[in-house]
Amino acid sequence: MVVRIKRHPAGREEFNVDMEPKATLLELLIKLKEEEDPTLTFRSMCRAGICGTCAVKVNGKPVLACSVRVENLGEELFIEPLEGYRIIKDLAVEHETIYERLRLAKVWLMPAQEYEVLPHHLERVSRSHECILCGICDSVCPVLQTGSSFGGPLVLTRLYKHLYDPRNIKQDLENLFGLNPQLCTHCMNCSYACPKRLMPEAHIREEELLLVDKGLLRKESGGFEFLGF
Numbered sequence: 001m002v003v004r005i006k007r008h009p010a011g012r013e014e015f016n017v018d019m020e021p022k023a024t025l026l027e028l029l030i031k032l033k034e035e036e037d038p039t040l041t042f043r044s045m046c047r048a049g050i051c052g053t054c055a056v057k058v059n060g061k062p063v064l065a066c067s068v069r070v071e072n073l074g075e076e077l078f079i080e081p082l083e084g085y086r087i088i089k090d091l092a093v094e095h096e097t098i099y100e101r102l103r104l105a106k107v108w109l110m111p112a113q114e115y116e117v118l119p120h121h122l123e124r125v126s127r128s129h130e131c132i133l134c135g136i137c138d139s140v141c142p143v144l145q146t147g148s149s150f151g152g153p154l155v156l157t158r159l160y161k162h163l164y165d166p167r168n169i170k171q172d173l174e175n176l177f178g179l180n181p182q183l184c185t186h187c188m189n190c191s192y193a194c195p196k197r198l199m200p201e202a203h204i205r206e207e208e209l210l211l212v213d214k215g216l217l218r219k220e221s222g223g224f225e226f227l228g229f
């Protein structure tokens with residue numbers, strides 16, 4: 001198969017490589033690194049779709065390299081880094097912006113009381129617990145790419161589980177309000193692209209409605225309006 005890779009900072013490079021059809025895209029990259037070019041740079045850790053580090057674009061589609069088989073990708077591949085992140089080298093992009101966004105939005109549990117958490121308490125948020133911070137949803141979000149004050153699908157999906165956690169009574173809605181979920185256009189790019197099928201857009205829709213329910217946002221027929229704190 002023919003594999004073209006967008007190299008940074010040096011343009012693109014083409015390889016001809018034989019791969020087992022069942023091999024993953026990550027195994028292909030490892031083979032190229034071991035047999036063709038040891039300077040080829042990409043991220044990976046778990047090789048099992050858990051750590052979220054190996055996201056790249058292949059033939060225009062963002063994927064987890066360890067979770068797709070080459071037999072499903074076609075005979076010619078063009079592999080690029082994810083969009084929306086600073087490229088460190090070749091396919092490796094900087095993830096610090098993800099952690100910084102989470103830190104600024106205070107996306108963590110703030111328990112204020114002892115509370116027995118029962119399984120049914122977490123049913124509603126079980127999907128958002130499965131986010132692996134791969135960054136794919138943010139990379140395909142048109143609103144986030146405009147540099148607006150929108151928090152983005154990754155942060156809003158991660159925040160969702162804390163909003164409904166019964167231990168988390170200190171987690172007020174000010175964080176959510178500041179992330180402007182109402183700026184989401186509901187284009188569904190994030191939900192289609194998420195490799196864990198977590199439906200970030202659906203979480204954002206619920207978060208908007210939560211702000212409406214609490215009287216912090218007004219939903220007009222044409223969109224949302226701020227009411228402010």
Ligand code: SF4
Pocket residue numbers: 137140141142143144152153183184185186187188189190191200201204
């Ligand atoms: S649905 Fe909303 S959050 Fe998701 S990609 Fe579209 S604008 Fe971004």
Ligand code: SF4
Pocket residue numbers: 130131132133134135136137138153154157193194195196197198200
């Ligand atoms: S919501 Fe999905 S696409 Fe976004 S970071 Fe989490 S796992 Fe990745």
Ligand code: FES
Pocket residue numbers: 043044045046047048049050051052053054055064065066067
């Ligand atoms: S290497 Fe961990 S998710 Fe792909």
